[in-house]
Amino acid sequence: MPELTLEEETFGDKRRHFNKLVADAVASKHYELTPTSDTDNDIDNLLRIEIACKARNVDYVIEVMKSKDMLYAATAIKKSTWLITDPQYANIINPEYLHTQLKPYMTTKAFNKLLLHIRLNLKDESRVEAFYEHFKDTDSACKWLQNCSITFIENTIKNERLIPVWLFKRLCKKSARFLSLHAHVEPHEGDANQASKYYTFIAFMLKSHTDDGLKMLEDQRYEKLPKLGKKKTEILMKKYPQNVLGNFDRYIGSLDLSVFIKYLQKNEITTYLQKALKHLSKEDICKLDTWKHFLNSMPQENKFKFIKNTLIDQNEIDLLLNGEKRYEVNEKIKKHQWYEFTPFDEAFSDFKNKMSQQSKPSERWGLLSTLILCAKNDIENIKSLVKYVAENHINEPFKFKKEFVNTLISNVSIHDFDIETWNYLNQLFHSLEVYVESKKRKMQLSLQAVVLYNILHNEPVPQIVEQKYTFNGFTNMHKTLNEEQKNKLFAYMLDTSWAKIKTENIVDECDFDGTLHKIENVLILLKHFNKTIADYPFVVEKIRELIKIKEENEWTTDMSCLYNVNKSWRKYMFEESLSLSLCEETCLNALKYKPHLLTRHDKQIHTLRTNDAVSLRRVLAKLRVYWPDSLARHWTEAYMQSLNGPTGHKAVIEGLFVLMTESKIKEFSCKYVPNNFKITWGLTDHTEVNIRKNIAKYLHVARPLVPLDTVLWYAKEDYLQYTVPSLNALLSNLNEIESRKYLPLFLDAPVSLLKFGLLLVFLKFEASELINIFTNVWNTTDNPSLKSIIFQHTYNKIRDEKNKSSVKELWKLLNIILNGLSFQQKISIYKKFNNIETVPISIQGNMFMKCYEFFSTLPDTHNNDSYFYKLFQCVPKVMESLDEHFVEEQLLSPAGTKFCTNHSVFIESFACYVLFGDNEEIQVLRFKKVLYPAMEEAFKCWKHDFYGTFYVQKQLNQLLDSLAWYFRVYFTLNKVPIPAQLFTEIETTLKQGIPVAKNYVVYTSWKLVTEYIKLLKDHRSVADAFKSTNFSISRLMQRVDYNPLYMAQDAESIWKDIHSKLAPTFGPKVVNFLKEDSERYSPTIFNLFADAFERMFEILGFRNNDFVLETVKYMLDDQDLIPIYLVVSKAVSKYCDQYYKEPYNKSIMAEIREKLKTHPSKIVKVHYCNDFGDGL
Secondary structure, eight states: OOOOOOOOHHHHHHHHHHHHHHHHHHHHOOOOOOOOOOOHHHHHHHHHHHHHHHOHHHHHHHHTTOOHHHHHHHHHHHHHHHHHHHHGGGTTHHHHHHHIIGGSSHHHHHHHHHHHHHHOOOHHHHHHHHHHHHHSSSHHHEEEEEEEEOOHHHHHHHOOOOOHHHHHHHHHHHHHGGGGGGGGBBOOOOHHHHHHHHHHHHHHTTTTTTHHHHHHHOOOOSSSSOHHHHHHHHHHHOHHHHHHHHHHHHHHHTBEEEEEEGGGGGGGHHHHHHHHHHHSSSHHHHHHHHHHHHHSSSSSHHHHHHHHIIISSSGGGGTOOOOHHHHHHHSOOOOGGGGGGSOOOHHHHHHHHHHOOOOSSSHHOOOOHHHHHHHTTHHHHHHHHHHHHHHHHTSOOOOHHHHHHHHHHHHHHGOOOOHHHHHHHHHHHHHTTTTTOSSSSSOOHHHHHHHHHHTTTTTOOOOOHHOOOOOOOOHHHHHTOOOHHHHHHHHHHHHHHHHHGGGOOOOOOHHHHHHHHHHHHHHHHHHHHHGGGGGGGHHHHHHHHHHHHHHTTTOOOOOOOTTTSOGGGGGGGGGHHHOOOOSHHHHHHHHHHHHHHHHHHHHHHHHHHOOTTTOOOOHHHHHHHOOOOTTHHHHHHHHHTTTTSSHHHHHHEEEEEHHHHHHHHHHHHHTTTSSOOSSTOOOOOOOHHHHHHHHHGGGGGSSSSOOHHHHHHSSGGGGHHHHHHHHHHHHOOOOOOHHHHHHHHHHHHHHHHHHHHHHHHHHOOHHHHHHHHHHHHHHOOHHHHHHHHHHHHHHHHHHOOHHHHHHHHHHHHHHHHHHHSSSSHHHHHHHHOOOOSOHHHHHHHHHHHHHHHHHHSSSSGGGGHHHHHHHTTHHHHHGGOOOHHHHIIIIIHHHHHHHHSSOOOOOHHHHHHHHOOOOOHHHHHHHHIIHHHHHHHHTTTTTTBBTTOOOHHHHHHHHHHHHHHHHHHHHHHSSSSHHHHHHHHHHHHHHHHTTTTTTHHHHHHHHHOOOOHHHHHOOOGGGTTTOOOOHHHHHHHHEEOOOEEEEEEHHHHHHHHHHHHHHHHHHHHHHHHHHHHHHHHHGGGGHHHHHHHHHHHHHHOOOOOHHHHHHTTTOOOOOOOOHHHHHHHHGGGGGGGGTOOOOOOOOHHHHHHHHHHHOHHHHHHHHHHHHHHHOH
16 A cells, blocks of 8 residues: 655645545544554554544554554544543553553553543543542652542541642632641741742632631731732722731731722821831831832821921931831931922922032932922923023033933923923033033933934934934833824834945945844834834845845854744745744744745755754654655755764754654664774764764664664663663663563673663662662672662662552662672762651661761761751651660760760750650650750759850750650650650759759749640640641641741641640649749749740740730739739730731730739839830
């Protein structure tokens, strides 16, 4: 049967003919589906494939998917969506069938493409859920989740995993029910901007689900909300203005002020300005734009008085800004800048007086520039100002006059000036030498103004101005012109620009380049004024003339700047497109509309074809399929003729491999296989060597994939290095059957090739087989580079492995490998791979112990501290799985030394180890073995200091923080019992070890913590609070803005519930402790007790202020105990400070303040007024 040829000229016509052939064959049922073959052309094979897809021939389609030709496999996948969506084929499109019956025979690329097509098109929820379950232990599982059922997604998110922000957005669009799961979104750690980005996902829901979005915004612990922009601000102010105004301190930094101001009453502007200045950052306060929105919206009758008294004369500035902020604002915003917001007459009058007082020209011209902004577009005001400057300040220094004129031109439509005003401005132009030849003073903005004014007023433009002006456009002024004015300006600019283009004067390439850019400026001018090039044919003619000149002189100047000015104009330069822009995109465009252009411009195309820096793969792929007997054959012949040239071998070989069939590539490659694989670099002619190198490099671009044997022809000695790209590409794409076929060949090869065999094992084989093969190779080789590769592949495999038994076996192999490495190899490996969190949780403890043992043996010259620091960041996560003997005899031994070393990295380890006990007795036992000796040593070193820092005391405080914090973490994870006995032992040890009188806050804060822990133990419901939760330690602990660790929000909510149950008991306990200390010492102890009280919450990691307020609420029942009122006043007053930004429960605060405010004691009133700044 003769080969099918599509005789049509253009790509579109060929494709339409092809589609008709497919449709006719299916309709008539007259077709024969023979297997695809390398002997048939691509069109024949593709025709059979598309007929099979359209006719739903399942067996044929499945066989094509197994093809090594990616074009055929991809076509079968793309055209058989019915195979995925139709339920009758569910026996094929399911995880088990795909992975057992198809994957072993498909190339990796084809199988991945099939999975992607399934994921994008399969909408049957139960079937998608089966795929999710199959991939649930991989990172790609999230991509399947969005097409599962809502109930399934909810259960998965709640119980199994965090989800990325992008997926959360999609799920919320699927159903608003998912908004309630925002706490399960993966956190962003880092600086304030990253923390803010974490919450930007909330803002996108505000329009469609405002209620839910608002709840999320108001429920965040983070100080910095996302920037809401104009539309989001308008949504909030329209629907929930009271929420915004009621939480103004929280929202102000996020709102778009220009929109927010519109929703305020005029008489509220000053009030909210005062509030805004309390809560905005210094950076925002020091921007004039921030003030502008408020000042411009103030009632006209009050505005000038307010600005004058408060901001200019600063008589009442204290009403707005404190001393520090006032200083910052005055540094950034000059007093004269406030006049921008005042009436012009008032400002002008004041300024004329100030001008005479200013001795510095810069200050005088600063005042005048502000007056321009103040005058706005009131032509009479501008006239008065320009007249004043021309008459009184025309002799000022050039620099400041230029600044004034440029500000005026940039802010005012000077072309609307009357003749009198223009004459005043013209006087300034003359004084600035606008009308004088000068190379130093370019004055382009002034020249532009002169040109524009004269054109629009039908006056001739002075010749000197035309000579000096560069005509780069009127971008800013253009927007202020009406259509008639624009047409006048355009006509003048086009005539002037075109008059400068003289092709007859071109004598060299430099002249040509200058003319080229003049024409480019004309094209930019046309685009700028929304003209079409079709209306100006003389421009296209001039471009053709330039092309002719370039070709006649054989110049190489790039003319693509003309072709790329406006994409829609390219059709008018189609015939010249390859001369203007010789690139792959232009060639593809030629194939769409006029393929003969490629033949007509063959000389230029040949330059492109042989350019190593240019990729033509898309063009070549189309030529091979749709023009096999014409353009493809011609290009193949042209490549063959260029093969022995001195340069361009990369482009030639790559081009041939894309155009040739598999059999021809094998024949071509076989021809150049060297007899001697040692390269003699001393030869002067390296043509054959370059051909062989590039054959070895680019065999992988062939379609279909060449057999691996073809690449192995070159994979020897000096040529092996060049086969690396092809070997890597082919090995990663091999199917399972071929992988097993070629593996013995690699394992019996020399070391250089054996390394690729190990790569093949890593890429294609399961862990059990990898372990056997790697073990055999390890036991039979002494080659250090081979051993290093075995380690890397084993380590990478263990990181990706999800099966626990396989992880365990891989760790045994990794352990053997680590023990067998030389000392120098270990140094580089351990330093590179000591990030414990990258390996599965089940072996993190083993990996930690291995790394620690090795780093402990290194001499100090290896900068061990940085590696220890990185290693010890993992301690809280791995402590549970560390061997007890290792911790007690190595990690924390000798305990005193490890604890009392300056900047000790072991503090968290001490805390985590004693907490991990199956019961309280084991916790106490661990304390006595390890932590008690460490604390005893700490008490002996209590006064040791390092450059004025008592570092042992600091580290003991760090220990107390770690004990309480990690108790909460581990208890939330259901890993440890409540350590009441342990904390009591520590309290006793502190009391005996340090003088309480000198360390009252340290001891008392821990005593309060211990009492809190005892209450937790006594409260029956606490033990079960986290039984039904499923947190992970990584998700539970979040770091924000480089501050201390925060607990995940949903876990913290449970702790708040617990605290609300304990607070009624704990509050009175605190009162009793203060009562006892007041009797033991004096009522004045309240000051230190308040510090201890606040420190207690810090130790427990209760960052949310509501924990404190909830406790304090139950501490004010005894009016006779005055010290407790003083403690409360000191502890909570800071929340009400105008510069304190953390959120708190305002209703509880109001209740507390009322009790303090109405207390009969004078001393309580004094402290209340002092602490809260309240005058009662």
